[in-house]
Amino acid sequence: MSSPSAVWNFASGPARLPDAVLARAGDVLFRRGADGATAIERPFTGTAVRAVLESARERLTQLLEIPANYRVLFLAGGAMQQFSAVPLNLLDPDSDLRTAAYADSGYWSRRAMQEAARFAEVSVIARHDGREALAAPAVGKWHVPTGCAYCHITANETVDGLAYPAWPDTGEVPLVADVTSCFLSAPLDISRFGLLYASAQKNIGPSGMTVVIVREDLLRRPAQSAPSPLCYRLQAEQDGCINTPPVMAIHLAALVFEWIAELGGLSAMAETNRRKAALLYQAIDSSDGFYTAPILVAHRSMTNVRFHLADDSLTERFLIDAEQAGLTNLRGHRHVGGLRASLYNAMPLAGVGALIDFMKEFRQSNG
Numbered sequence: 001m002s003s004p005s006a007v008w009n010f011a012s013g014p015a016r017l018p019d020a021v022l023a024r025a026g027d028v029l030f031r032r033g034a035d036g037a038t039a040i041e042r043p044f045t046g047t048a049v050r051a052v053l054e055s056a057r058e059r060l061t062q063l064l065e066i067p068a069n070y071r072v073l074f075l076a077g078g079a080m081q082q083f084s085a086v087p088l089n090l091l092d093p094d095s096d097l098r099t100a101a102y103a104d105s106g107y108w109s110r111r112a113m114q115e116a117a118r119f120a121e122v123s124v125i126a127r128h129d130g131r132e133a134l135a136a137p138a139v140g141k142w143h144v145p146t147g148c149a150y151c152h153i154t155a156n157e158t159v160d161g162l163a164y165p166a167w168p169d170t171g172e173v174p175l176v177a178d179v180t181s182c183f184l185s186a187p188l189d190i191s192r193f194g195l196l197y198a199s200a201q202k203n204i205g206p207s208g209m210t211v212v213i214v215r216e217d218l219l220r221r222p223a224q225s226a227p228s229p230l231c232y233r234l235q236a237e238q239d240g241c242i243n244t245p246p247v248m249a250i251h252l253a254a255l256v257f258e259w260i261a262e263l264g265g266l267s268a269m270a271e272t273n274r275r276k277a278a279l280l281y282q283a284i285d286s287s288d289g290f291y292t293a294p295i296l297v298a299h300r301s302m303t304n305v306r307f308h309l310a311d312d313s314l315t316e317r318f319l320i321d322a323e324q325a326g327l328t329n330l331r332g333h334r335h336v337g338g339l340r341a342s343l344y345n346a347m348p349l350a351g352v353g354a355l356i357d358f359m360k361e362f363r364q365s366n367g
């Protein structure tokens, strides 16, 4: 097969970054200024780095219309650090907030609750009801006990390929969401949540940074046992700079936020993402069962499209041929097998079109 003219990387993360951002990044990050330093060589206590932090925060606040009573932190590390940070900050044994409610929707929510169980009494308040097609737990049936410190959901299950079509109403109990793999893919009503977190390597920038958006009243919880870098209150007091912030990732994130705004903001992202996902699911659904998507239609992820070959013995061949056709990183997560195409903001329609064309050809040759 001749070498492909374009190569499309469908990795689930670290994922493809926007071409326009990469084109700007060299100049922004690696050109020495009059002070003899590049953007990633300056002290984080200085005005230059603080200005970048401020502009990243302002851009994100505008994109998401984050209300004034929330704080935005750019912290070092991944979403898994937040699996511990959330209970360490939000539990308050002195006021009986010892229990944390978790919804079990798949791989990442289970990882989150395993970590939380080190610090909290975990109550699994919802899980998939065992129907044949997989789905996120139905939100209408939740009864979150009022004594819970918080209720945690994984908004989009990157591995399983499913997402919540609506948010649960958890009453007085703050709703906490891991939004790692759907963050900035569509508008999000921040006011529905007490706290949200997303690691960067999907739709924000390179790995090594996590965005935390936290409602101010939750910063008043004592967080006595939280190590300082994981303590939201201390980090908020010091603008996320209690230790060295991930300067390069913040710079790149600021460029990504700017790129999203230039393209029309989150509504524009959502429109394109919906189109990309609809085209790919349609190709799967109209393949006469050659390809199958195991997720209930209303709960299908727009960002991580999971699918399988009805004849699983063809999966390796599919992956080899796809790679030769310039379509890379389509292997499903080892826990669920099959195939997965991650369609974050930086994946253009052309990449999805190329995948769909390949899938049709592969079916013709192997069906």
Ligand code: PMP
Pocket (backbone or CB within 6 Å): 013, 077, 078, 079, 080, 081, 108, 154, 156, 157, 158, 159, 178, 179, 180, 181, 199, 200
């Ligand atoms: N939550 C979700 C939904 C994820 O997709 C991932 C990573 N794929 C994580 C948590 C873990 O993130 P990290 O590797 O940044 O710790």
